[in-house]
Amino acid sequence: MWSGPRNLSTAMMYSFAARGDCAVWDEPFYAAYLAKTGIDHPMRDAIIAAHDADPASVAAACTGAVPDGKDVHYQKHMTLHMIPEFDRGFMRDLTNVFLIRHPARVVASYSQKREAPTLADIGFVQQAELFDQVAGWSGRTPIVIDSADIRANPRESLEKLCAALGIAFTANMLSWPAGPKPYDGVWAPHWYNAVHASTGFGEAEGPLPTLPAEYAPLVEQALPHYQRLARFKL
Numbered sequence: 001m002w003s004g005p006r007n008l009s010t011a012m013m014y015s016f017a018a019r020g021d022c023a024v025w026d027e028p029f030y031a032a033y034l035a036k037t038g039i040d041h042p043m044r045d046a047i048i049a050a051h052d053a054d055p056a057s058v059a060a061a062c063t064g065a066v067p068d069g070k071d072v073h074y075q076k077h078m079t080l081h082m083i084p085e086f087d088r089g090f091m092r093d094l095t096n097v098f099l100i101r102h103p104a105r106v107v108a109s110y111s112q113k114r115e116a117p118t119l120a121d122i123g124f125v126q127q128a129e130l131f132d133q134v135a136g137w138s139g140r141t142p143i144v145i146d147s148a149d150i151r152a153n154p155r156e157s158l159e160k161l162c163a164a165l166g167i168a169f170t171a172n173m174l175s176w177p178a179g180p181k182p183y184d185g186v187w188a189p190h191w192y193n194a195v196h197a198s199t200g201f202g203e204a205e206g207p208l209p210t211l212p213a214e215y216a217p218l219v220e221q222a223l224p225h226y227q228r229l230a231r232f233k234l
Contacts, residue, residue, distance in 0.1 A: 002077050002130055003099035004123025006109035008147035009076050010195045012099060014176040015158065016074035017183065023070040026185040028058045029081035036085060042190045050186040059090035072167060079126035088133065095165060096134045098127060100229050101147040103222035108209040117218065124222040131229055144233045152204040160234040175200040 003009045010026075017024045031051035034044050041047070052058050066073040075094070082088060103124060110117045119125060134142045143164045150157040154174055162169040178199050180188060188196070211219065 001075065001097050001099050002079050002082075002127060003101070004079055004106060004127060005121070005191075006106050007099055007101040008150060008201075009078075009099060010192055011198065011201055012150070013074060013076040013183075014181065014195065014198075015173045015201070016072070017181065018172045018174075018176045019072070019170055020172060021070055022072040022074050023067040024074045024076065024183050025062075025067075026076050026183055027078055027081065027187075028052075028062060028075055029055060029077065029086065030185060030187070032058055032086070033078075033081040033083060036083060041187075043187050046186050055086045059087065063090050063093040079123040079130055080120060082126060082130060088130075091130075091134065092137055095143075096130070097143040097145065097161070097165070098131050098229055099145055099147060100127070100226055100233065102208060103219045103226050104208045104211060105205065106222075107215050107219055108211055111215065119218060119221050122218075122222060124225040128225040128228060141232050144229050146230060146233045148205055149233065151202055154201040157234070164234060 001009065001012060013024050013026060016022045031048045031053040032055040033039075034041060035048050035053040036055070052061075062075055103122065106122050106124075107117060110122060131142055131144075143161070145157065145161050155171075158173050159169045162173075176199060179196055180192070184192060
Protein backbone atom coordinates (compact mmCIF):
# COMPACT_ATOMS: atom_id res chain seq x y z
CA MET A 1 0.00 0.00 0.00
CA TRP A 2 1.67 3.19 -1.24
CA SER A 3 0.59 6.52 0.22
CA GLY A 4 1.90 9.77 1.57
CA PRO A 5 1.78 10.66 5.26
CA ARG A 6 -1.44 11.61 7.09
CA ASN A 7 -3.44 9.58 4.61
CA LEU A 8 -5.42 7.04 6.68
CA SER A 9 -2.47 4.72 6.14
CA THR A 10 -2.09 3.62 9.76
CA ALA A 11 -5.80 2.95 10.14
CA MET A 12 -5.65 0.83 7.00
CA MET A 13 -2.73 -1.11 8.46
CA TYR A 14 -4.74 -1.71 11.63
CA SER A 15 -7.70 -2.81 9.53
CA PHE A 16 -5.68 -5.44 7.70
CA ALA A 17 -4.00 -6.62 10.89
CA ALA A 18 -7.46 -7.21 12.36
CA ARG A 19 -8.22 -9.77 9.64
CA GLY A 20 -6.33 -12.46 11.53
CA ASP A 21 -4.72 -13.94 8.41
CA CYS A 22 -2.50 -10.95 7.69
CA ALA A 23 0.97 -9.91 8.83
CA VAL A 24 1.63 -6.16 8.66
CA TRP A 25 4.79 -4.07 8.34
CA ASP A 26 4.88 -0.41 9.29
CA GLU A 27 6.86 1.76 6.81
CA PRO A 28 9.60 -0.73 5.92
CA PHE A 29 11.95 1.82 4.29
CA TYR A 30 11.65 4.66 6.84
CA ALA A 31 15.01 4.01 8.54
CA ALA A 32 16.77 3.48 5.22
CA TYR A 33 15.27 6.71 3.85
CA LEU A 34 16.43 8.72 6.86
CA ALA A 35 19.88 7.16 6.85
CA LYS A 36 20.42 7.75 3.13
CA THR A 37 19.02 11.28 2.85
CA GLY A 38 20.18 12.69 6.19
CA ILE A 39 16.83 14.47 6.43
CA ASP A 40 15.73 15.62 9.88
CA HIS A 41 12.51 13.97 11.04
CA PRO A 42 11.09 13.62 14.55
CA MET A 43 12.80 10.73 16.38
CA ARG A 44 15.28 10.31 13.52
CA ASP A 45 18.09 8.68 15.51
CA ALA A 46 15.73 6.33 17.32
CA ILE A 47 14.16 5.21 14.05
CA ILE A 48 17.52 4.41 12.45
CA ALA A 49 18.65 2.57 15.58
CA ALA A 50 15.49 0.48 15.91
CA HIS A 51 14.77 -0.49 12.30
CA ASP A 52 16.62 -1.99 9.33
CA ALA A 53 18.37 0.83 7.45
CA ASP A 54 19.73 -1.33 4.61
CA PRO A 55 17.41 -0.86 1.60
CA ALA A 56 18.51 -4.09 -0.07
CA SER A 57 17.76 -6.07 3.08
CA VAL A 58 14.37 -4.40 3.44
CA ALA A 59 13.48 -5.07 -0.20
CA ALA A 60 14.38 -8.75 0.18
CA ALA A 61 12.12 -9.04 3.22
CA CYS A 62 9.27 -7.36 1.33
CA THR A 63 9.27 -10.18 -1.22
CA GLY A 64 10.27 -12.99 1.14
CA ALA A 65 8.16 -15.38 3.16
CA VAL A 66 5.13 -13.86 4.87
CA PRO A 67 5.93 -13.50 8.59
CA ASP A 68 4.31 -15.68 11.22
CA GLY A 69 2.94 -18.12 8.67
CA LYS A 70 0.18 -15.74 7.61
CA ASP A 71 -1.49 -15.82 4.21
CA VAL A 72 -1.31 -12.08 3.44
CA HIS A 73 1.50 -9.56 3.98
CA TYR A 74 0.30 -5.95 4.24
CA GLN A 75 3.14 -3.48 3.81
CA LYS A 76 2.42 0.15 4.67
CA HIS A 77 4.84 2.05 2.41
CA MET A 78 5.39 5.81 2.21
CA THR A 79 5.95 6.98 -1.37
CA LEU A 80 8.52 9.56 -0.27
CA HIS A 81 10.71 6.80 1.19
CA MET A 82 11.25 5.21 -2.23
CA ILE A 83 14.01 7.60 -3.29
CA PRO A 84 15.72 7.17 -6.69
CA GLU A 85 18.82 5.63 -5.08
CA PHE A 86 16.79 2.61 -3.94
CA ASP A 87 16.28 -0.27 -6.38
CA ARG A 88 12.55 -0.63 -7.04
CA GLY A 89 12.77 -3.98 -8.76
CA PHE A 90 11.26 -5.74 -5.74
CA MET A 91 7.96 -3.96 -6.45
CA ARG A 92 7.46 -6.18 -9.50
CA ASP A 93 6.82 -9.09 -7.12
CA LEU A 94 4.22 -7.24 -5.03
CA THR A 95 0.60 -6.30 -5.61
CA ASN A 96 0.89 -2.51 -5.48
CA VAL A 97 -2.07 -0.43 -4.32
CA PHE A 98 -2.15 3.38 -4.17
CA LEU A 99 -3.98 5.04 -1.27
CA ILE A 100 -4.78 8.67 -2.10
CA ARG A 101 -6.14 11.64 -0.14
CA HIS A 102 -6.92 15.22 -1.12
CA PRO A 103 -3.79 17.32 -0.55
CA ALA A 104 -5.64 20.00 1.44
CA ARG A 105 -6.49 17.39 4.06
CA VAL A 106 -2.96 15.96 4.02
CA VAL A 107 -1.33 19.37 4.46
CA ALA A 108 -3.75 20.36 7.24
CA SER A 109 -2.90 17.20 9.18
CA TYR A 110 0.83 17.04 8.42
CA SER A 111 1.49 20.66 9.37
CA GLN A 112 0.19 19.96 12.87
CA LYS A 113 2.93 17.39 13.37
CA ARG A 114 5.85 18.89 11.44
CA GLU A 115 6.22 22.52 10.50
CA ALA A 116 6.68 23.93 7.00
CA PRO A 117 6.04 20.81 4.91
CA THR A 118 7.37 20.75 1.35
CA LEU A 119 6.05 19.01 -1.74
CA ALA A 120 8.67 16.29 -1.28
CA ASP A 121 7.47 15.71 2.31
CA ILE A 122 3.89 14.84 1.39
CA GLY A 123 4.65 12.31 -1.32
CA PHE A 124 2.23 13.21 -4.13
CA VAL A 125 4.84 13.56 -6.87
CA GLN A 126 6.52 10.34 -5.78
CA GLN A 127 3.16 8.54 -5.65
CA ALA A 128 2.32 9.49 -9.23
CA GLU A 129 5.80 8.43 -10.36
CA LEU A 130 5.47 5.02 -8.70
CA PHE A 131 1.98 4.61 -10.12
CA ASP A 132 3.31 5.21 -13.64
CA GLN A 133 6.22 2.84 -13.08
CA VAL A 134 3.98 0.02 -11.84
CA ALA A 135 1.56 0.59 -14.73
CA GLY A 136 4.47 0.39 -17.16
CA TRP A 137 5.73 -2.87 -15.69
CA SER A 138 2.34 -4.57 -15.50
CA GLY A 139 0.66 -3.15 -18.59
CA ARG A 140 -2.50 -2.39 -16.60
CA THR A 141 -3.82 0.28 -14.27
CA PRO A 142 -2.78 -0.30 -10.64
CA ILE A 143 -5.39 -0.39 -7.89
CA VAL A 144 -6.24 3.04 -6.45
CA ILE A 145 -8.41 3.71 -3.40
CA ASP A 146 -9.34 7.09 -1.92
CA SER A 147 -9.30 7.58 1.84
CA ALA A 148 -12.41 9.79 1.58
CA ASP A 149 -14.37 6.86 0.16
CA ILE A 150 -13.12 4.58 2.94
CA ARG A 151 -14.23 7.09 5.57
CA ALA A 152 -17.61 7.55 3.86
CA ASN A 153 -18.37 3.83 3.61
CA PRO A 154 -15.70 1.56 5.11
CA ARG A 155 -17.46 -1.73 4.42
CA GLU A 156 -18.21 -1.02 0.77
CA SER A 157 -14.73 0.38 0.11
CA LEU A 158 -12.94 -2.51 1.78
CA GLU A 159 -15.14 -5.03 -0.02
CA LYS A 160 -14.12 -3.44 -3.33
CA LEU A 161 -10.46 -3.43 -2.33
CA CYS A 162 -10.48 -7.04 -1.21
CA ALA A 163 -12.20 -8.08 -4.43
CA ALA A 164 -9.55 -6.25 -6.46
CA LEU A 165 -6.84 -8.00 -4.45
CA GLY A 166 -8.44 -11.41 -4.79
CA ILE A 167 -8.85 -11.95 -1.05
CA ALA A 168 -12.00 -12.41 0.99
CA PHE A 169 -13.45 -9.45 2.87
CA THR A 170 -14.06 -9.97 6.57
CA ALA A 171 -16.00 -7.70 8.91
CA ASN A 172 -13.05 -7.95 11.29
CA MET A 173 -11.44 -5.25 9.12
CA LEU A 174 -13.93 -2.65 10.34
CA SER A 175 -12.62 -2.40 13.91
CA TRP A 176 -9.54 -2.87 16.07
CA PRO A 177 -8.62 -2.41 19.74
CA ALA A 178 -7.61 1.05 20.93
CA GLY A 179 -4.04 1.79 21.92
CA PRO A 180 -0.53 1.14 20.58
CA LYS A 181 0.11 -2.01 18.58
CA PRO A 182 3.14 -4.32 18.78
CA TYR A 183 3.80 -3.81 15.06
CA ASP A 184 3.82 0.02 15.25
CA GLY A 185 7.07 1.65 14.18
CA VAL A 186 9.15 3.27 16.90
CA TRP A 187 7.88 6.66 15.61
CA ALA A 188 4.32 5.92 16.72
CA PRO A 189 4.38 8.13 19.87
CA HIS A 190 4.91 11.21 17.69
CA TRP A 191 2.50 10.44 14.84
CA TYR A 192 -0.19 7.98 15.97
CA ASN A 193 -2.01 9.71 18.83
CA ALA A 194 -5.33 9.97 17.01
CA VAL A 195 -5.34 6.48 15.55
CA HIS A 196 -4.37 5.00 18.92
CA ALA A 197 -7.54 6.53 20.33
CA SER A 198 -9.64 4.94 17.57
CA THR A 199 -11.37 1.58 17.36
CA GLY A 200 -12.41 1.89 13.71
CA PHE A 201 -12.59 4.25 10.79
CA GLY A 202 -13.84 7.76 11.54
CA GLU A 203 -16.98 9.31 10.13
CA ALA A 204 -17.18 10.71 6.61
CA GLU A 205 -15.02 13.78 6.16
CA GLY A 206 -16.66 17.19 5.92
CA PRO A 207 -15.72 20.14 3.69
CA LEU A 208 -12.08 20.67 2.84
CA PRO A 209 -10.18 22.46 5.61
CA THR A 210 -9.34 26.15 5.44
CA LEU A 211 -5.56 26.44 5.39
CA PRO A 212 -3.21 29.32 6.11
CA ALA A 213 -2.43 31.28 2.95
CA GLU A 214 1.19 30.13 2.89
CA TYR A 215 0.06 26.53 2.28
CA ALA A 216 -2.07 27.32 -0.79
CA PRO A 217 0.82 26.93 -3.28
CA LEU A 218 1.73 23.55 -1.80
CA VAL A 219 -1.81 22.25 -2.23
CA GLU A 220 -1.94 23.63 -5.78
CA GLN A 221 1.31 21.84 -6.65
CA ALA A 222 0.10 18.52 -5.25
CA LEU A 223 -3.47 18.66 -6.56
CA PRO A 224 -2.85 17.59 -10.20
CA HIS A 225 -1.06 14.44 -9.05
CA TYR A 226 -3.94 13.55 -6.73
CA GLN A 227 -6.55 14.28 -9.40
CA ARG A 228 -4.80 12.15 -12.00
CA LEU A 229 -4.77 9.07 -9.77
CA ALA A 230 -8.29 9.79 -8.52
CA ARG A 231 -9.57 9.13 -12.04
CA PHE A 232 -8.75 5.44 -11.49
CA LYS A 233 -10.03 4.94 -7.96
CA LEU A 234 -12.24 1.98 -7.08
